[in-house]
Amino acid sequence: MNRRLLFVKILLLISFTTLKSQISLNDVAGSNASSMMALQQISVTIGGEFIVNGSFPASATERVDQFITRTYNTYYAAILTAIKDENSAIVFRKKYEKFALRNIELIHKDGRKEVVDLANFRLTGDFSQNPYIKEGDLIIFPTLDLETNFISVTGAVNKELEFQFVEGDDLQTALFFARGINTAYKNVNKAIISRLEDNGQKEVEIEVNLNSDTKLKSGDRIRVIFDERNNFNYRVLVIGEVNRPGYIPISRNSTTLKEVIIKAGGFTENASLKFSELIREYDSYSALRKKSIEESYNNSNS
DSSP states (O other), X not given: OHHHHHHHHHHHHHHHHHHHHHHHHHHHHHHHHHHHHHHOEEEEEEEESSSOOEEEEXXXXXXXXXXXXXXXXXXXXXXXXXXXXXXXXXXXXXXXXXXXXXXXXXXXXXXXXXXXXXXXXXXXXXXXXXXXOOTTOEEEEOOOOTTTSEEEEEESBSSOEEEEOOTTOBHHHHHHHTTSBOTTSSSOOEXXXXXXXXXXXXXXXXXXXXXXXXXXXXXXXXXXXXXXXXOOOOEEEEOSSBSSOEEEEOOSSOOOHHHHHHHTTOBOTTOOGGGOOOOOOSSHHHHHHHHHHHHHHHHHTO
């Protein structure tokens, strides 16, 4: 009986060891395959309005955004370092500090074409807008001209901005890039699209509901309409000889100085009304002084 039990234990041990070895071999094989793929060099060509054109080495595991960002950063730094004249450097920065992130053409070696929107990918993480690059790919960048080929969004949105227009953009596209409606605003349900016609001689305003998919045109300026916002973070900074210095919350225009001092814990015994100051942004000097005091306070309490 004991010999039989010993035989079963040995058999189980051999089976477990064999299984463990097989798993280890599979792990190694998978790891090696991933490593080999990462080491596999491919050639990708960049054309169009980019900082540099030509064919460049890439990894088979790279996606468009990673490859483009790496190439841009490498050549931007190298070219800027090589420029000795300050005026030339300024011109270079102005021309190449940005490049188109939308309507990028990715043309594969077999002729298949994809249109890439990296601006969308960077907001959503949607990898369909940031595919893997392949051997022989051609990436073509359109011209980035935010002076004429743009959409601007202002008003009750989370981020006012201008972005590159692409044919097919609609109101929902604009609200998406503006990060949606700012919930601090009330009764927000309409937008006004300002559109220039007749070579800029005539302005047309189109009122639309926010849930519409109204098609946009290059140069459209969108203003999301809102009722007056009343819930800003109204506050004042009280420092010096008070018992609880710091930022004091106030109402929009009805809080008195006395109420502020009470909220700050009242004066200390060393306080002097004669030498107290109320700093407002009356002029550029006052604005700069106020900013300097706020930054100093914030830094000391960070």
